[in-house]
Amino acid sequence: MRIGIVCYPTFGGSGVLATELGKALADEGHEVHFITYQQPVRLNVFNANIFYHEVSVPTYPLFDYPPYEVALASTMVDVIMNHDLDLLHVHYAIPHASAAYMAKQIVKQKNGRNIPVITTLHGTDITLVGKDKTYEPVVTFSINESDAITAVSQNLKDETYRSFAITKEIDVIYNFVDVNRFNKKPIDAFRKVIAPNGERIIIHASNFRKVKRIDDVVKIFSAIRKEMPAKLLMVGDGPERHAAEDLARELGIEDDIRFLGKQEQMEDILAVSDVFLLPSEYESFGLAALEAMAARTVVISTSAGGLAEINIQGVTGFMSNVGDIASMSSNAINLLKDETALTKMKEAAYEQACLFDISKIIPVYEKLYSRFCRMQLN
Numbered sequence: 001m002r003i004g005i006v007c008y009p010t011f012g013g014s015g016v017l018a019t020e021l022g023k024a025l026a027d028e029g030h031e032v033h034f035i036t037y038q039q040p041v042r043l044n045v046f047n048a049n050i051f052y053h054e055v056s057v058p059t060y061p062l063f064d065y066p067p068y069e070v071a072l073a074s075t076m077v078d079v080i081m082n083h084d085l086d087l088l089h090v091h092y093a094i095p096h097a098s099a100a101y102m103a104k105q106i107v108k109q110k111n112g113r114n115i116p117v118i119t120t121l122h123g124t125d126i127t128l129v130g131k132d133k134t135y136e137p138v139v140t141f142s143i144n145e146s147d148a149i150t151a152v153s154q155n156l157k158d159e160t161y162r163s164f165a166i167t168k169e170i171d172v173i174y175n176f177v178d179v180n181r182f183n184k185k186p187i188d189a190f191r192k193v194i195a196p197n198g199e200r201i202i203i204h205a206s207n208f209r210k211v212k213r214i215d216d217v218v219k220i221f222s223a224i225r226k227e228m229p230a231k232l233l234m235v236g237d238g239p240e241r242h243a244a245e246d247l248a249r250e251l252g253i254e255d256d257i258r259f260l261g262k263q264e265q266m267e268d269i270l271a272v273s274d275v276f277l278l279p280s281e282y283e284s285f286g287l288a289a290l291e292a293m294a295a296r297t298v299v300i301s302t303s304a305g306g307l308a309e310i311n312i313q314g315v316t317g318f319m320s321n322v323g324d325i326a327s328m329s330s331n332a333i334n335l336l337k338d339e340t341a342l343t344k345m346k347e348a349a350y351e352q353a354c355l356f357d358i359s360k361i362i363p364v365y366e367k368l369y370s371r372f373c374r375m376q377l378n
Helices: 013-027 067-085 094-113 136-146 154-163 187-193 215-226 239-249 266-271 286-292 325-336 341-352 360-368
Strands: 004-006 032-035 050-054 087-091 117-121 148-151 169-171 200-206 230-236 256-261 275-278 298-302 315-320
Touching: 004 013, 004 067, 004 094, 013 032, 013 117, 013 286, 013 360, 032 067, 032 187, 032 200, 050 067, 050 087, 067 087, 087 094, 087 256, 087 298, 087 360, 094 117, 094 136, 117 136, 117 154, 148 154, 148 298, 154 169, 200 266, 200 360, 215 230, 215 239, 215 275, 215 325, 239 256, 275 286, 275 325, 286 298, 286 341, 298 341, 315 325, 325 341
Parallel strands: 004 032, 004 087, 032 050, 087 117, 117 148, 148 169, 200 230, 200 275, 230 256, 275 298, 298 315
Antiparallel strands: none
């Protein structure tokens, strides 16, 4: 199959999932064309079946805001027609689904082909941005005009039906993880650099937005630090980083926290970590948590959104209510003090992650694609 994948090229969950999906499909022999405004961060390998098409947005004095959606639709049309794509798979509804609809109509008018569009919903395109009255009519229309709709969790599917007048069936296809990539032996020298005296290593990774409740991460770590020697690795960047740094200084724990910025080799960092903190206000799925579990890192999280679909309470980790810092702190401290329980839970986390291995999910997407390939115009 010749598949066009439209996504954001960033470290966010939708971009990571879309890129890893495309790479896996290329490994299976499919021809994959990425269409976005810059090369995706996870598109870091050469594969003869992978092509990248950059969306160029001309700037004119007339426009206060460059019309990316129009440029994206035009690029889609160009790639569809010049590379004879079988279908488009767009990730994150805004603005990809509406641009895909426009491209589909143009292609239909030009040569009579009905290019199938599959839209995958990832989270904030539904739970936050999509609900804005400025965007809602377009989001609803473009989702309903998709030939197939998928969501990365049952929770997100339910939330979409509650929030939008969706008239089509939404298939749940869970996010996935490449277990082989994250199942790595910890590098002792690396761990000693971070925790030279055998301290416990706590980690958080995100885009540091308000929904991630970064201040809760720092407060939970502060509680852990009072009970035992520990280090906190903060991976990622975003608007809440400076506030988190200020809070760390206020609590006097800044020397035990490392802000690492954006990192591509998460498997090496997670391999030396003990506990992953994810006190988010909402997670449609929690891909970062799943990657941690694949690396045998126990997840202490909230029960928000789709997290309960991957993190099993008391088995692979612990969940608490949003904002319950005391509960999350207590769960982490008790676990870190009990080496036997920690080891057992790390193995359970890994076994749970294996259920979401990429080898199990890719065939599901291939089956979905096969339903629509070379759809004929009525």
